[in-house]
Amino acid sequence: MTLEAKLAEGLREMDITLSSDIQEKLLSYLGLLLKWNKVYNLTAIREPEKMVSHHLLDSLSVIPYINGKRLLDVGSGAGLPGIPLAIVMPELEVVVLDSNHKKTTFAQQASIELGLGNVSVVCERVENWHSTKKFDMVISRAFSDMGEFYKLTQHLVDANGVFLAMKGLYPFEEMAQLPPEAKVLDTFPLSVPGLDAQRHLVVIKAN
């Protein structure tokens, strides 16, 4: 199956409708990731088909839970999930942040090549970075445990904003270890075509 067909089929299963231009842009991002990965080791996933499910579709699985204007993706690596979300939601302002220079150089180059006017890239440790405009949502995938995620990013979230933690198995232990002021608002199972593992999104708010 071609990558185009795999993406289209996955999107259909997830009930996500995207124009052919947007689907092409998602695959162009994947193309850049494949090309740069040969030299820069940006992701351990190297098979293009697996990148469609594990990177693109997994990132897009949180679309129903994105509410607000400004999203910060912390520990974004090569731009995941921030760049795919920015591609499909051009009205969303997305900041992708990572402390690894190689990875942010890629994210910056990809957003220039793809013409993503809604993406800014920051190379910093998140605990040292400050923004005058706070975020409606701070998201992370494969960044840290939820307590650490909350602790390191709380200075960046708007008073009404939320923390979105993308997790694998239902994170009972991590939830139990959250500080008392971090309230779990909701937990959603995520279903990702081609990804044969449990995925969950945990929505947290500061009390």
Ligand SMILES: C[S@@+](CC[C@H](N)C(=O)[O-])C[C@H]1O[C@@H](n2cnc3c(N)ncnc32)[C@H](O)[C@@H]1O
């Ligand atoms: C396992 S990678 C996940 C990358 C991406 N989110 C994904 O799902 O493919 C974790 C990333 O977090 C970054 N990171 C770790 N601690 C950080 C910190 N304190 N501030 C910013 N980035 C950090 C690392 O450089 C790394 O790129």
